[in-house]
Amino acid sequence: MTKIHRSFRFFLSIVVLSVLSFSGCGYNRIQSLDEDVKASWSEVLNQYQRRADLVPNLVETVKGYAKHEQETLEGVVSARAKATSVTISAGELGSAEAFKKYQQAQGELSQALGRLLMVTENYPQLKANDQFRDLQSQLEGTENRIAVARKRYIEQVAEYNKLVRFFPTNLTARYLLHAEVKETFTVEESVKQAPKVKF
Numbered sequence: 001m002t003k004i005h006r007s008f009r010f011f012l013s014i015v016v017l018s019v020l021s022f023s024g025c026g027y028n029r030i031q032s033l034d035e036d037v038k039a040s041w042s043e044v045l046n047q048y049q050r051r052a053d054l055v056p057n058l059v060e061t062v063k064g065y066a067k068h069e070q071e072t073l074e075g076v077v078s079a080r081a082k083a084t085s086v087t088i089s090a091g092e093l094g095s096a097e098a099f100k101k102y103q104q105a106q107g108e109l110s111q112a113l114g115r116l117l118m119v120t121e122n123y124p125q126l127k128a129n130d131q132f133r134d135l136q137s138q139l140e141g142t143e144n145r146i147a148v149a150r151k152r153y154i155e156q157v158a159e160y161n162k163l164v165r166f167f168p169t170n171l172t173a174r175y176l177l178h179a180e181v182k183e184t185f186t187v188e189e190s191v192k193q194a195p196k197v198k199f
Helices: 003-022 027-065 070-085 096-122 124-128 130-165 169-176 187-191
Strands: none
Touching: 027 070, 027 096, 027 124, 027 130, 027 169, 070 096, 096 124, 096 130, 124 130, 130 169
């Protein structure tokens, strides 16, 4: 056998071994989980947007009955404006600072809604209003959807981060894909009470 044939066979065996070992290096799994994280993040954004879309109608309905609660209403409007202006794309999920700002803005809207709903307890006619009850029901459903979407996102990020950090897939993540750990909701934010919307 000539030297060229031996070199070619050696090269071919290296290629075959590389291909066979490539399937065990986590490349496809990391890519798959990255897509799962992006999809679950999109659902989180979707549910937060749904909540933000409910706020103007809720404020207008409350305003008709609770004219003396201007400061509370303005707080909700301001918190909604901030929550909708702070955005984070799926590509920024590795940025702790961006994620923290987004989480803080959404938390402020939750707190403002909580204050607004506490104030409405002083207005029995408002609580009896059909439109208010419908908005209350939609808000309650949306808060539940947010909780479910965040839980799914947290689970997806945990799986992804394990692959990115654990050996040997961390080598593929770091050197081949340049993948980094993704941020997730902090414990405090995850266990925070959603605004109480039941009366």
